[in-house]
Amino acid sequence: MPARRRRQVSMADVAQLAGVSAQTVSRVSNGYEGVVPETRERVVAAMRELGYRPNAAARALKRGSFHNIGVVMFDLTATGNTSTLAAISESASSHGYTVTLMAPQSRTTASVSGAFDRLSELLVDGIILVMESMPDDAEGASFTLPDVEHLVVVDSALGPDHAVVDTDQAAGTRSAVEHLLALGHATVHHITGPAYSYSAQRREKAWREVLTEAGRRVPEPAHGDWSAGSGYQAALTLLKDPSCTAVFCANDEMSLGLLHAAQDLGRHVPEDLSVVGFDDIPLAADFAPPLTTVHQDFAGMGRACMARLVRMMSTGVAETGQELVPTSLVVRASTAPPRKH
Known part of the structure; x- marks a missing residue:
């Protein structure tokens, strides 16, 4: 004989047990x-x-909000992206919002539009788009995002x-670069991130500017893809140059590859080679030696995203313009003055 289906607990059941009216239960469940x-x-x-579980859809219709935001992110393997996603999720939760993630498999204009359409169907109140690069098929400035009322990029x-x-x-x-120059290094070499990445482009541009302003030689950069393996391969090229005494890596994982290559080639860090990364991932302090790096405030990023989104959703007023979250240099044991010969 089939099991009897359990009757769903109703608002009236809660009211009877609590000794109040159903209207009071409704007011409590709707906040x-x-x-x-x-x-x-x-x-x-x-x-x-x-x-008892209040009906989320019914509550949302009453208050005009689903308390759910969408996040669109293309690369879930990059440490920076996953840290950003975790920060957004934590901040969203503190505001009483859940997060629905869309992670398109291809980086195209159609995939962006498709992700936004799907989130619209799922009844989100706003969207955060983590967009590390233009879609592969976009033609520069001609690319425009789908029209979304509440959007933070x-x-x-x-x-x-x-x-x-x-x-x-x-x-x-x-x-990072000024720290290495202040230690006495003649110049600073660079391992870049992938060419498509906005972050990598900005870090390479700033590296060039600092060296140029200081009147230092701007070496040819080596190119990586954010991975430790690419940092290792790039380092094999850089470290052929005996005058290379300082390297700024566009992220910590490539710094790890560089440290590995330096060890294999007999270059001691920091006595023969100073290394600075970017991100300050949790393992950076456990590298050998502990890594000097630029700390990204991912928690601050999450808070800033949610603060702007919540303001737009509560006021109905769109916001524009860029907000920059400050960084800080964390000096550890991977940097030192160059060895005197």
Whole structure:
């Protein structure tokens, strides 16, 4: 004989157990003010005891909000992206929002539009787009985002027409390169991130500017793809030059590859070679030696994104312009003055 289906707990059941009206239960479940604290606690206790779950869709229709935001992100393998996603999720939760993630498999204009359409169907209140590069098939400035009422863009070069939040890439890079020059290095070599990345482009541009302003030689950069393996391969080329005594890597993982290559080639860090990374990933302090790096405030990024999105959703007023989240240089044991010969 088939098992009897359990009857769903109703609002009336909660009201009876708590000794209040169904209207009071409704007010508590919808978060309305004006319910006496003792009564609210009694209703919540009854909900927990009975296992009552308010209908989320019905509550959303009443208050005009689904308390759900969408995040569109193309690369879930990059450490910076996953850290940004974690920060956004944590901040969203603190504001009482859930997060729906869209991670398109291809980086095309159609995939961007498709992700936005799908999120619209899922009834999100706003969207955060983590856009590390233009879509592969976009033609520069001709690319435009789908029309979305509440949108914040992270790591973008789309200009002042959107609400953009980004790490202060230039200031972070400047602190790294100036640190190495202040130690006495004649110049600073560079391992870049992938050419398509806005972050990599900004870090390379700032590196060139600092060296040029200081009247130092600007060496030919080596190119990586954010991975430790690419950092290792790039380092094999850089370290053939005996005058290379300092390297700024566009992220920490490539710095790890560089440290590995230096060890294999008999170059001691920091006695023969100083290394600075970017990100300050949790393992950076455990590298051998511990890595000097630019700290990205991913938690601050999440808070800034949600603050702008919540303001737009609550006021109905669109925001534009870029907000930069400050960085800081964390000096550890991978940098030192160059060895005197």
